[in-house]
Amino acid sequence: MRPSRDVGIVGYGAYVPVYRIKGEEIARVWGRQAWPVEEKSVPGPDEDSLTMAVEAAKNALKRARIEPARIGAVYVGSESPPYAVKPSATVVAEALGITPELLAIDMEFACRAGTTALQDVIGLVGSGMIEYGLAIGTDTAQGRPGDELEFTAAAGAAAFIVGPGSESLALVEGSYSFVTDTPDFWRRAGEKYPRHAYRFTGKPAYFRHIVGAVKGLMTELGLKAEDFDYVVFHQPNVKFPLRVAKMLGFPREKVEPGLLSNVIGNTYAAASLLGLAAVLDIAKPGQRVLVASFGSGAGSDAISLVVTDAIEERRDLAPKVSDYIKRKVYIDYATYALYRGKISR
């Protein structure tokens, strides 16, 4: 899919909370001998996916250097909004001074909600319906106590402002979405924790959809693996993105700069977007970046971007992903359980 005019990313922003819990600490409680990531991020008791979205969006605005009121749409992708009914997008828009003239909505598609929001906003800007659009992927993922996913369910947010190609720090070349009804991971309405289908989440889900989206994108744009300088995959752990990279012919060095799961866990709707932000923090003008998300249910969005000259003067206008990653305070399992509402007064 290509928009009808040149559009790109005019601003991007990240947010990761300060708290961390070590994989080893979670393993200690449940008597496990191994853990899939070293540590993951934990939201503080006064944070939720909405507050994180606001900070990521503010950082994006700092890099975009535009008046907030010029933003015509706010799309928030999350599976952990604070309200089941009442969108986070309205609060984000009010907090940033974007109200009242705008399109606003919250959307859900597990870990691809952020990239889907981004594609929608690309469409709105690309069609000329709005001048600028803000897309955010944000989650405070819920980890079922004692489940494998508790080791990786983490918290983070990434925001992207889309605008005219001439003002962009990265141009959108095109995108491709691959979607089927594949129930690898789900949460029924009213349930506190999700359920998943264990090994079924691999080949029929994560790998099939990412491979499908990436191959579809490369065919449509006439590109090969060698044409990309960086590739960012959805990162529910460390093994999956490295394996799918190998399957698609991408060397490890191109994946590692955008692979954050070992130090912050799986930030769900923010995951691939945070990886993209980390790449934009270091990429040089002219380099091409592929980002491919995966959301259970299932679907994958693959987007190709080319970095412009504007990146150098804009990337330092807000904290980098590495600034948030290196800022950390370790907590134990009891504090983690209290912060995540697994125990309460």
Add this chain to the structure above:
Amino acid sequence: MVKAPSVSRVWRERIVKYRLIGGLCKDCGKRFYPPRPACPACGSENVEQVKLPEEGRLLYFTVIRSPPRDFGPQPYIVGIVELKDGTRIITQIVDAAPESLKPGLELEAVFRKYREQGPDGIIEYGIKFRPKIG
């Protein structure tokens, strides 16, 4: 019985609280938070609303260990911050242990939850401050 929860009261103050909007006295130059019809320094009614800076430094702080209803259960830090333009505000200081705080520390504004009107009521958001990143 203590203070009735209200949706409209929260809604009414949201712009001032979300965006850190203060008041500026056009006669004596004093800046204050929140905005109000008369300047607290000189009493003039020639005041206007102004967006306050989102950076400042810590002046004084304490650790609240016996919280009012709706706050806690763990202790939290409340302090007076002086913004870059001289406006003073009282706020929570987050993402920092009390031992790491010193008067003069550079802080920046963050958007956070202050409290909830029960598990099924609305959430009240506002600005807190944390040590500057980057």
Add this chain to the structure above:
Amino acid sequence: MRRVFIAGAGATPIGEHWERSLRDLMAEAALRAIQDSGLDKKSIEAVYIGNMSSGPLQGQEHLGALLATWIGIPGVAAAKVEAACASGGAAFHQAFLAVASGLYDRVLVVGVEKMTDAVTADVTSALIMADDQEYVAFTGASFVGLNALVYRAYMSEFGAKQEDIALFAVHDHKYAVNNELAQFRREITLDDVLKSPLVADPIRLLECAPIGDGAAALVLCSEEAVKSSRRNDTLVEVAASTVATDVLSLHDRETLTTLRATVKAAERAYRMAKIEPEDVDVLEVHDAFTILGVIHVEDLGFAKKGEGWRLLKEGELEIGGKIPTNTLGGLKARGHPVGATGVYQIYDVVKQLWGEAGANQVEGAEIGLAQNVGGVGGTVVVTILRRVR
């Protein structure tokens, strides 16, 4: 303006009164005061009630009409007066104005607070109503927390030490031992205070006035009307009654370490009574927290700014010292049922001037000053009493 005199005084002990309700307490104090005056109950023309939190904690308002009904004098002029923890003092000021104006000859003022029916978190929520609900209470600041900010500002500005300031609590407890109405009648040491749990850093539990219930009442009369009372022989006059306010919230003020409302109210009071601070024989300060005791002593003119703690440390606040202070236990040990305190303070001064302070009597006390504070100095009431014979 007419002269105003104290015709009677009565009070309940302060404590956790599980068996007495808000109305029980205020009725008891009112009837004791009226009985003490020897005047006919039905000759009282107006009643003012000082109270801060009957609404939030008891769901009860309209205390004026309630008390008038409960003690059998419905029909009198009545109203509740509220100024946070200065409600008692503000109600006294109202009663003073009522007689001084010439409109009423015999007026009753009652300060009452019932705090122990609520759990601590709810009392904490009620007390922070003394500051801005939307922009200060909203941050989760507690009233103790606000005073902790003042404490830290004071220590850093003047290099004062907590162990010197905390002595105020030790002082109060020593003097409450002989006060039958006091909530705590045992001594404590500085070590006890400094080892007690932190409530809002740096303030420790034993530096805070306690939560408690109580009511105190006074009957005020005109010069003519007091002649029929039992208190006409050893006669105490209200030499000054002043009230001042300050900018409500700490962060809006120019300084945290001077309560400008105290300075203003005190200046006016000294002028009204035609005295200087040195003329005061007995002093009641509103030490809801030890740091406030130190600051009040300075703002009232008894010590230079930043030196109040020296006066305390050097024993000048003791009976026999330069200015006997809180001689019946003050807020920390006598107790602090918030809206009632202002009246309890004046009651304690009156007892001294009448020579009825027992073992804690300040010999020949003639002039007494009581300072009552609402919020962190948002409102301050200063009352000066003089024994005229």
